[in-house]
Amino acid sequence: MQVFVQEQGVPEELELDEFDSSADHALAYIQNQCVGTARLILRSDGRAQIGRMAVLREFRQKGVGRQLLRALILLGKSRGIVEFELHAQVSAISFYEKLGFIPHGEVYDEAGIPHRNMILLSKIND
Secondary structure (H helix, E strand, O other), X not given: XXXXXXXXXXXHHHHOOOOOOOOEEEEEEEXXXXXXXXXXXXXXXXXEEEEEEEEOHHHOOOOHXXXXXXXXXXXXXHOOOOEEEEEEEHHHHHHHHHOOOEEEEEEEEEOOEEEEEEEEEXXXXX
């Protein structure tokens, strides 16, 4: 809530959705403080969607987001997923590109913030 609602002004009612209870959630802790979170949704078409990636401002640029993303990709791969999608804030596209995601489609508005879909095609043994 701190990153999306307080920092970025996303309406609180958009923060929680119907996927939260069935998604796998990854949390990053530093000295007993939760500093980052992300979730993985397994879709019915055999792909997975990574979302709700958030790292507290003072812990960004320290590898926390990269570790969260890698943990969810490994989890997905262990379940046979080879295609991952996410809705990247335009300001974070270069972060995801460094980890192998490719922009897909046009920029669009989500919760008042410009986003672009990104896809990672991965082999099980990568």
